[in-house]
Amino acid sequence: MLRLLTIEFHKLRHNRASRVLSIIYFGLLTCIALIAAIKFDIGPVKFHLAEAGIFNFPYIWHFNTYIAAILKFFLLLVIVSMMANEYSYKTLKQNLIDGLSKKEFILSKFYTVIAFALISTLFVFVVSLILGLIYSDYNEFSIIVTDLQYLFGFFIKLVGFFSFGLFFGILVKRSAFAVGAMVVWLIIESMTKGLLYYSFRKMDNISERVGDIMQFMPFESMSNLIKEPFSRLNAVKTVANQIGEQFTKSYDVQFLDVMIVSVWTFVFIYSSYALLKKRDL
Known part of the structure; x- marks a missing residue:
């Protein structure tokens, strides 16, 4: 495994585009911290996003993994x-010669996918932990370690998404x-979802009926891993209650x-391996 990873990272280290994109990606992950600086002053109304609770433990694990996944x-x-x-x-x-x-070639790519997903997850964990320790109103250890499930969901989501990209990279050979x-594929899934809503409109x-079907599609299943976190905010719940709406869905x-x-x-x-095995190189 280490030998295969070494080969792949050696290739990436000497690819300028890959280095630049990786730096941009991790730079943008770090920029999640800039959300804390967003303030709105509209007359007597003063709104500081960090004070809205988005960086409170354990909510921060949900919010940051959702934003980072984008x-x-x-x-x-x-x-x-x-x-x-x-x-x-x-x-x-x-390499084959x-x-x-x-x-081994496919495994080297898959190990690289796992490595990228793991590094990303650890990076989000560190950024979230630092932001939480600075801005959270709750710093008890038992609260901090609650909802770490979102980091696991984030990791699984990245592995699935990058594996999807790897498959298409092998299939069409051009980035x-x-x-x-x-x-x-995303458009096809969206159209399918729309057609299902139309078919079940009566x-x-x-x-729920559409969700029960769509949950088995690749993009939809990845999206379901980390659901939107915004309706969990107390401010959003308060507004919803005032207009007679309630959120009952599970965010886990x-x-x-x-x-x-x-x-x-x-x-x-496996499809990537089957393609490569069948293809005459």
């Missing part, structure tokens, strides 16, 4: 360009086309969602 597209570009470069620079063929098997293919609990990382994304991850990696 930035994952920068690392996706690293993953797909990493695969595209193998074909462009003939390093894939050279040098004795690397096709299975731009690979990203385009993922966008097309039924009760339409959202569900075991079923973890299993669905894990199955898709296996499908993407």
Whole structure:
């Protein structure tokens, strides 16, 4: 495993685009801290976002992993360009000539995916912990370690997403086309969701019925891992109660969602290996 990771990081270290995208990604993750500086002064109304509770333990684990997951597209570009470069620079063929098997080649890419996801998760953990210790109203250890499930969900989400990108990178061999293919897949899922809403428009609990079907789709299952955190804020709940609305959904990382994304991850990696094994290089 270490040997395969060493090979991959050696390639990435000598790829300027990958270095720049990685720096941008982790730089943007750090910029989550800038949210604390957002203030609105409208006449007598003074609003400081950090004081709204977004950096309170344990809510911060949910909020920061949700925001950080939006930035994952920068690392996706690293993953797909990493695969595209193998074909462009003939390093894939050279690795196989040098004795690397096709299975080891795919494993080296998968280990890199896991490494990126793990580093990202640890980075978000450190940033969130520091922000929480500075701004949170609750600093008891038992409260701090509550809801760390979101970090696990974040890790699983990144592994699944990057594995999806790796599969398309091998399938189409070009980074731009690979990203385009993922966008097309996302559009197809969105259209499918819209068609289901239209088909079930006369039924009760339409959202639940559509959700029960869509939860098995790749992007939807990844999205379900970390649900939006904004309706958990006390200020939002207060406004909702005043207009007669209540939020009853579960915000937890569900075991079923973890299993669905894990199955898709296996499908993407195995399909990548099957493609590479079948393809004449």
